[in-house]
Amino acid sequence: MRETGRNNWNELIGEQEASGQGVHTFCQERGIKPNSFYRWRKRLQQNQPVGFALLEAKEEIAARVPCLEVIVASGDRLRIANGVDATTLRLVLDILRR
DSSP states (O other), rough: OOOOHHHHHHHHHOOOOHTOOOOHHHHHHHHHOOOHHHHHHHHHHHHHHHHHOOOEEOOHHHHHHHHHEEEEEOOEEEEEEETTOOOHHHHHHHHTTT
């Protein structure tokens, strides 16, 4: 699988998720075949193992700003604020999986 194709489909899948549109509507507006979209989404999900070990919600942080804190296996923490767009979150998680 070529890396540019993978990146393009990752971006499109993130856009669809962030848009709130159904797959068929999203694909129709962009001239994409829904079968191709589903096939790529499944292929990319199967090739991307989860790279972190623990997920915690911190009460003191949540009291100030609603967010989610991800603690990766290395011990690093990633705080994800409420309302972050799906494309940005997917990009960050893709980087963590490497």
